[in-house]
């Protein structure tokens with residue numbers, strides 16, 4: 001008989017895989033169970049249309065912790081992140097705003113739109129650096145509970161308190177503003193250039209059911225801004241082979257560490273005996289036992305779906321009910337016979353190797369939000385587009401291309417619910433809006449995949465289609481993620497842990513939740 | 529197509545045609561030549577023996593006009609602008625409210641109510657933010673105004689021959705209006721080389737014929753177009769500092785130790801604490817009282833020491849072929865007491881020199897410290913001595929034309 005499993009990880013999203021890899025490297029016998037036929041969760045590459053590879057859901061990467069890349073040696077498992085250097089914002093008047101990665105070119109463009117912003121740009125960059133430095137220690141830290149009196153929590157809190165004290169009043173006040181203001185207001189304080197403000201503020205609304213003028217979005221803006229401040233600050237990148245390549249690399253590292261990964265193995269429930277998790281039951285009735293069970297799913301699934309609710313305290317159930325998902329994003333993936341020709345910047349060029357952002361003004365974004373507030377998808381949505389095949393020619397046949405379009409807002413709770421017709425209408429709104437900026441787009445489309453929040457839920461298993469396993473809002477971050485008192489990867493059930501994006505520090509392809517969870521689990525094992 | 533190019537200067541048509549090695553470098557978002565020839569030696573030599581013609585158009589330039597122009601500038605810079613007469617130029621740094629240097633440049637008084645400020649970085653936001661409630665118009669003329677520096681012992685002769693302007697009598701840090709082959713220009717007796725020299729300011733659309741006029745006339749006077757590699761050697765010899773190399777702008781510094789006050793940059797002479805309120809004054813008053821922690825000094829490498837270090841590995845001393853712009857540690861014994869930020873072999877002095885930040889107690893000329901040098905891949909300390917700057921300060925820099933009265937009334941640099 002083989003050794004029993006030390007741990008079963010439910011869900012082979014990148015976080016589940018990270019946890020598995022770390023546990024495997026610690027010499028533990030680990031089994032990962034994935035419902036779908038492939039690993040990756042929201043980070044997958046699929047050849048939906050022959051010859052064309054789509055990063056079906058998530059499409060760019062900046063937050064992936066460099067310590068994970070180093071420690072799991074992901075480069076040797078095929079991970080290669082290619083730079084994504086510019087963002088083009090086409091404008092309705094035929095002009096454009098181009099945010100270049102190069103400092104001189106960025107200045108040149110700002111000079112053209114709003115000369116005062118040239119200086120503001122440097123100073124804002126510096127401010128974001130300070131704010132990211134102020135928040136960074138929190139990201140790598142097991143979140144302390146400020147209402148707890150346990151020595152561990154107190155020590156962490158004291159450390160945090162000292163950290164904030166050391167920031168000095170100027171920076172602390174700025175952090176406070178950042179935590180409380182809307183991204184639009186926060187950016188108004190610095191910039192004049194409208195498309196610059198709008199494009200930057202878009203980072204503050206991604207994955208939330210909030211508009212750029214909603215308070216609290218300034219922090220979310222910085223959360224994304226943070227990227228990797230250990231190395232290339234705030235650099236967005238594209239994984240060679242698409243986002244799935246990240247998951248594949250982590251899975252490779254896990255397998256190399258002896259981890260077993262089983263796909264098409266959907267877990268129905270966690271088996272609990274005498275208050276302790278002892279294994280899982282699959283939908284096909286199979287039962288697999290293990291010393292520890294770790295859920296990489298979102299909090300609703302982790303607690304309310306996989307567990308018998310009678311095992312959970314009332315306050316946790318309450319907290320989980322209050323925890324908001326409210327998916328608001330969709331995705332359109334296109335196979336193209338040729339690249340779109342943008343009226344504002346015709347022909348091929350470096351701009352197509354960067355992002356294209358449909359965010360001409362704050363008003364535009366706020367109007368897109370207005371539609372969603374009342375249960376409709378945005379007639380003219382915010383979009384963040386890239387051409388993966390321009391960055392990595394392997395993504396499409398030579399001369400042809402794939403286009404990835406992230407879209408907001410598409411409310412999960414659409415009036416009347418999502419139907420096939422509504423999905424296509426949503427796809428049409430996206431293409432019609434884009435075609436205003438690139439008229440040849442429609443005729444270039446060979447295949448189109450439209451993904452609504454309902455699809456994100458059905459295919460990838462993210463509750464209500466929220467891309468981050470729960471809104472990335474201040475009221476559900478840090479010690480409140482996912483719920484007060486249960487933010488430390490543990491659950492009320494002994495030997496049952498959580499490691500998905502619904503735990504601190506939150507969503508995005510970051511891997512931090514998976515890594516911190518592994519650390520806690522290993523610590524508990526050492527203790528027992 | 530994407531406009532994926534750095535800005536070019538108004539002289540680009542001419543400079544590009546002369547680029548033997550296509551050695552383009554960046555300067556303030558512009559493409560300029562590091563050197564025109566394949567090596568900058570002769571271009572440097574021209575600056576010290578004939579004349580170097582240097583395209584300095586990438587400088588930021590602001591025209592400040594109006595009743596409160598002087599008030600605005602006086603609020604921004606620590607020098608007393610009220611004392612600057614029409615036709616004079618002054619060099620000055622400027623500070624944030626903590627008395628830390630943001631940028632440095634020159635202020636030219638072009639008329640009763642008109643000034644021109646040059647700077648290394650964009651300053652339009654800083655200027656307008658400081659101009660609240662003032663009767664002043666600030667115009668960014670960075671791109672519409674070209675500038676070329678004519679620097680070297682024959683510069684005056686060239687201008688005397690080609691310019692219709694009062695050049696012979698033009699004194700150090702003064703300016704005059706005139707024409708060159710009919711092209712209206714402003715000529716200031718300023719520069720970044722520490723030599724006799726002028727800067728000529730011209731409307732961008734007349735820059736090319738101006739260049740031609742200077743090059744043609746200069747042919748008889750040893751004129752060579754000179755790139756920024758030659759300029760870099762000359763400015764180090766002149767002890768002139770450079771933003772982003774020798775100090776970090778207070779608008780970009782990230783940690784306390786990256787900020788510098790004028791006192792710490794050897795620019796205390798520009799600070800006039802008596803003139804009334806200006807940005808950073810309170811902090812500078814306090815710093816003046818306690819004395820600065822850091823000093824910016826010249827250092828000279830001990831030649832014998834260098835010979836010995838190289839002799840030990842069987843080589844003659846190796847010298848940097850271009851000016852370097854990196855941080856090099858300075859020691860006393862095992863303790864680091866500072867760092868050099870730019871250095872070069874001075875061809876005219878035949879000395880290895882550098883500009884350096886040292887703790888004030890090591891700032892007195894003659895103080896012996898050590899600098900790290902890398903000798904055949906090994907780090908070694910070499911003896912260096914703190915010296916006064918400028919390292920090279922020829923009399924002609926400030927002197928009047930032959931037969932004219934000396935005109936020392938300069939800028940203090």
Ligand SMILES: Cc1cc2nc3c(=O)[nH]c(=O)nc-3n(C[C@H](O)[C@H](O)[C@H](O)COP(=O)(O)OP(=O)(O)OC[C@H]3O[C@@H](n4cnc5c(N)ncnc54)[C@H](O)[C@@H]3O)c2cc1C
Pocket residue numbers: 010011012013014015016033034035036039040041042043056057058059060061062063265266267268296297301329330331406456459460461462466467468469499500501502507508509510
């Ligand atoms: C459309 C979209 C665009 C995005 N864009 C970006 C982006 O560009 N950059 C970025 O950084 N982030 C982006 N994100 C967010 C990011 O992809 C997610 O936050 C992250 O991938 C979540 O990873 P995870 O490992 O925590 O969970 P998931 O990826 O959700 O993994 C959970 C896994 O569990 C599996 N599962 C579910 N139920 C069961 C069950 N009962 N039994 C077994 N397995 C089960 C699922 O199939 C899935 O594989 C995007 C997300 C979406 C949806």
